[in-house]
Amino acid sequence: MTKKEQFDPTEKEYLDESFDEMDLSESNFVRCTFVHCKFVDARLGEANMTGCRFEECDFTRAKLNSSVISDCSFAGCTFTGADLFMSDFKDCSMLGSTFIDTRLDGISISGGNWSWVNMRFQDLHGLDLQAINFTEADFYSADLTKVDLRNADLTRANMNKAKLIDADLRGAAMPGINLIDANIKGTRMDITQTVYFAKCHGAIVE
Numbered sequence: 097m098t099k100k101e102q103f104d105p106t107e108k109e110y111l112d113e114s115f116d117e118m119d120l121s122e123s124n125f126v127r128c129t130f131v132h133c134k135f136v137d138a139r140l141g142e143a144n145m146t147g148c149r150f151e152e153c154d155f156t157r158a159k160l161n162s163s164v165i166s167d168c169s170f171a172g173c174t175f176t177g178a179d180l181f182m183s184d185f186k187d188c189s190m191l192g193s194t195f196i197d198t199r200l201d202g203i204s205i206s207g208g209n210w211s212w213v214n215m216r217f218q219d220l221h222g223l224d225l226q227a228i229n230f231t232e233a234d235f236y237s238a239d240l241t242k243v244d245l246r247n248a249d250l251t252r253a254n255m256n257k258a259k260l261i262d263a264d265l266r267g268a269a270m271p272g273i274n275l276i277d278a279n280i281k282g283t284r285m286d287i288t289q290t291v292y293f294a295k296c297h298g299a300i301v302e
Contacts, residue, residue, distance in 0.1 A: 106126040120138055125146070131153075162183060164184045220235075221239050225244060232254075247268060252273065255275055261280075
C-alpha cells in the first residue's frame with residue numbers, strides 16, 4: 097500500500113518534480129505552482145486545492161475523487177485514466193488539458209474556462225455544464241446525453257459524432273459548431289439555434 101505522505105504545501109513552487117504513486121489524499125494545496133510535474137498513480141482523493149497553478153503536469157491514473165479544487169489553473173495537463181469521481185471544480189481554468197478514459201461521473205463544474213480541452217469519447221452523461229466556456233473543446237464521439245449546456249460557450253467546439261440526446265443547449269453560444277453528424281434526438285434549442293441548425297443542413301430560412 098502506498099505510504100501516506102504529509103504534504104500540505106502553501107505558496108511553494110515545484111519544477112520537474114515527481115509525485116508518482118504518492119498518497120497525498122486529504123492534502124491542502126494553497127497558492128502553489130507546479131510546472132512539468134508528475135502525479136502518475138498518485139492518490140489525491142479528498143484533497144483541497146485553492147489558487148494553485150499546474151502547467152503541463154501529468155495526472156495519468158491519479159485518483160482525485162471527492163477533491164475540492166477552487167480557482168486553480170491546469171494548462172496543458174494530462175488526466176488520462178484519472179479518477180475524478182465526485183470531484184468539485186470551482187472557477188478553474190483547464191485550458192488545453194486532456195481527458196481520455198477519465199472517470200468523470202458525479203463531477204461538479206461551476207464556472208471557469210475549459211477551452212481546448214480534449215473530451216473525445218468521454219462519458220459526460222447527465223452532467224450540469226451550464227455557463228462553462230468550452231471554446232474549441234473536442235467532444236468527438238462524446239456521450240452528452242441529458243447534459244445541461246445552457247448558456248455555455250461552444251464556439252467552434254467539435255461535436256462530430258457526439259451524442260446529444262435530450263441535452264439542453266438553450267442560450268449556448270454556437271458559432272462555428274457543426275451538428276450535422278451529431279445525434280440531437282430530443283435536444284432542446286432556442287429559436288436562434290434552431291435556425292442555425294436548419295441552415296447547417298442546407299435549409300433556406302426566410
